[in-house]
Each structure stands twice: as structure tokens, then as C-alpha cells.
Amino acid sequence: MAKGIVDTSPLLCQPAPRCGEHIYNPLKQCCDNDIILLLNDTRLCGSHCIYWPCFQHCCLESSSSKNQWVVRFKVPGMKPNCRFSPISTICAQEPHPTSSQTDTAHSRPSRRAEFQAISESDIL
Numbered sequence: 001m002a003k004g005i006v007d008t009s010p011l012l013c014q015p016a017p018r019c020g021e022h023i024y025n026p027l028k029q030c031c032d033n034d035i036i037l038l039l040n041d042t043r044l045c046g047s048h049c050i051y052w053p054c055f056q057h058c059c060l061e062s063s064s065s066k067n068q069w070v071v072r073f074k075v076p077g078m079k080p081n082c083r084f085s086p087i088s089t090i091c092a093q094e095p096h097p098t099s100s101q102t103d104t105a106h107s108r109p110s111r112r113a114e115f116q117a118i119s120e121s122d123i124l
Contacts (some may be wrong), residue, residue, distance in 0.1 A: 030054035045069045049091035056088050068092075 016023040019031030029036050032053045045058030046050050046069030059070045059082035069091035074080050 045071050045089075046091045049089055051089070056083070057082070059085075 017026050019036045020034035024036045033114045039054050042050050051071040056071050057080040071089040072085035073088050
């Protein structure tokens with residue numbers, strides 16, 4: 001454009017991110033299941049694991065005798081997938097509802113989960 005000439009063509013804008021019917025600020029918020037959340041909001045996964053729903057999702061993995069809560073990373077551009085998303089934290093195992101046994105050795109987060117836990121500053 002020549003010096004001193006003002007461009008009067010319309011500005012090209014990117015569409016604002018939407019969450020359901022609402023617009024949100026992706027620098028401060030995220031959209032999780034059509035609900036706008038603050039980036040630093042946390043939730044419980046199972047009874048003991050804390051996770052950030054803007055960056056992670058909570059999955060229940062069950063075997064014949066145990067239920068195990070697992071926090072997995074959300075992969076940008078993909079729907080949350082409990083089977084294929086990378087694991088962030090393995091939470092405490094809980095007895096399967098049909099099991100009569102209680103395994104107290106797994107009633108707290110595993111050592112592996114303690115070392116794999118990430119801090120809020122790592123995410124934000």
C-alpha cells in the first residue's frame with residue numbers, strides 16, 4: 001500500500017470461539033461439554049484425584065475385580081478419548097461394586113501417580 005493512503009477494505013476477522021450458544025475468551029476460559037470454565041478450574045476424578053477439565057479428562061477403567069480412575073490429557077483438536085489419550089495420573093483403585101473384597105493397599109494414589117502429577121504452572 002502506498003504511503004499516506006488509507007485502506008478502506010473490510011478487516012478480516014477470525015470467528016470468536018463458541019461454547020454452545022455463548023462466546024468465550026480462550027486466553028482465560030475453555031469449553032467443556034458446552035460449559036464455559038475458567039482455565040484454572042479443577043474437578044475430582046474418583047474420590048481423591050484432582051484434575052483440570054480444560055486440559056485433562058477423567059476416565060474410569062474397570063477390570064473384573066477393580067475400578068481404577070485415570071486422568072488423561074486432552075489432545076488438542078480431538079474429542080476426549082479414554083482409550084487412546086496419554087495418561088497424566090493413575091488414581092487410587094477402588095473395589096468393583098460386585099467384589100466383596102477391599103484392598104487397602106490401593107486406597108491412596110500410587111507412587112507412580114505422585115511422581116507423574118503435574119503442577120498448575122506446567123499447564124498454564
